[in-house]
Amino acid sequence: MELKNKVAVVTGVSKGIGFATIKTLLKQGVIVVGWGRSAPKIDHPNCFFYETDVSNYDSVLSSYNKTIEDHGEDIDILINNAGLGFESAFEETTLEQWHSMFETNVHGIFYCSRLMVPQMKKNDQGHIINIGSIAGNTGIPFMAGYCGTKHAVTGISHAMYKELREFGIKVTCIYPGSVKTNFFDDIASVEANDNMMMPQDIASTILHVLQTPDNYHHIDIEVRPLRPKGKRR
Template identity: 35%
Template sequence: MTATRQVALVTGASAGIGRATAIALTAAGFQVIGTGRKTAGISAPAGVSYLDLDVTSDESVASVVEQVIDRFGQIDVLVNNAGVGATGAAEEFSVARTQDVFDINVYGVMRMTKAVLPHMRAQRRGRIINVSSLSGFVPSPFMAVYTSTKHAVEGYSESLDHEVRDHGVRILLVQPGPINTPFAANAVQADAPLPLYASGRRTFDEVFAKEASGGDDPAVVAKVIVAAASDRNPKLRTTAGSTAASISALRRVLPARIFDRVVRRFYRMPS
């Protein structure tokens, strides 16, 4: 079977940015398949179908991509949105727990990308949109593990885009700022907390909670993802939300020493 509409596969679509993206892509005319670890109890938005997916499993990834191809005959857009937060000082994370976060946020992106690329290359078209973060281009103290995963996704995406562009495929990045979702509540916590970081960690938690509660609606990010999926000449990187745009501009124009002070002041750290 070959789809008459473009087909979009969205990972981590059970809530938050992923769900908003699935809804927005459907409204834009895409046939949308959303995924989540356990989707049986999800109330699916109109026009969106769901499949169970574990991005840390090669077998699960291969199965989902095969099911979509069997049903629709194509995958035109992949949105790699599935991910997990991680908060705590870097020294407080064991290597094993750090690897768990990387397995979802980085290797999950790589698994999904490798699974769909042969199909996209064969049809000579396709877009893979990787949801990065404000943390993909600025430092975030007490989020070093999470930030490093997003930096990895940025480097992987930009490099891969050069490799596959000649085959009709683009790799694009969307960089949200603070979004009003349960991100912090679901974040992986450090497994070896140290007393010397306790005060800084508490302050970070207060700052982060305030930013998230006043953050953009997930629909703001979804709108940017739809544009990346459908614009004739998309940009490699696009920020989503006013905070990400303003911080990106500051990073470009401020001297490194001044920007460093801005970061420390924002997180209420000693000068």
């Protein structure tokens, strides 16, 4: 896809992967619309922000309506990045934590995508990128809820791509391993460190996927740090 002047909606943009992604897309001339609870600290004429809680359909619908009012109906790219996770023993996971993870990580993808697919179908093109996790491909102790949501992201992404490919719409799921972000602030067993991948690394993968030829479709991309524990001594 030629990216200049394309409109991209990115969720969860205040920091981490989302923030790195909007900076990367802006360099390519993309008109970036951020949806999130907190605004990114960036000043750019092509960057716009609408306060959005992706776990709440009314909030998503409001931001969608504002987006098409300000930028037109032709949203070319959707990057479902917003997500959260909690660490706890299975039986100690609270109902609030469980519901919060599913409402943000799973329902949010559905809410955002279902609004944009109809116009993408009319345009016979579009690209939806869902940020999954290696947690969606393997179980992690004390992360059952988060793993469950990311397993769901995988299944949703695979069904979406098979359903939408005939309409010229690409759906890609990216599965990062550990990335140095604020995600680990509330994960007591892991401390973010420089041996992890960096948010800009994931943003570079997103850019690569978006720039592929029209008939070239990445379905799943798993990325991990090469030396998660650093160099051997």
